[in-house]
Amino acid sequence: MLLYDPNGAIYNIDGTRMDLAKEYRDNLRGPFSLELQRVLDKMRTTPLKGRLVLLVVEPFKIFRLARLSGQRGVSPSTVQDVRYHSIAEAEWDIFKRRWLELTGISISISDPN
Template identity: 30%
Template structure:
């Protein structure tokens, strides 16, 4: 079974690699980590919501059941899609591992 090394140097290196190049290319370790973060579960998962086409994004949370309304977090508005992707990565890291992402 795949797991994320949330406390060790390997986990920090993977997070740093993603922060440096959120759109790839990705190492094999980062690809495996992204598979867990993106496809490991769906209910309650953090997602990116486009609130103004091509210029504004916010984080949201999927509902506990399919078809339920997405809960949008208004505490942060992103005008850079890469920053929204990084924030989503950090939120999902916390959700999956139960620990904060080691890279700020």
């Protein structure tokens, strides 16, 4: 039996690399530099428990930020009342939140226009 290791993603993100944050902000869907790809791979394979996800409030229009429970049958818990009006808006905000959680450093560059 081959199971996933929830802590299998061992890459360490350098939280000072604002150039990588800028690269992502300016091109959310890639292709990405190898370094940014590693950052994203890490962010996308964190443990299920607590992983940031989206809940559809109104299909194609409004999404709500939530965290997975990591437990079968237990619903995700919403994060405050953070709502988005596009997937792109959500992706950038989730990236910023994950950056802070994984590195302890806030992204200091501006949001996209």
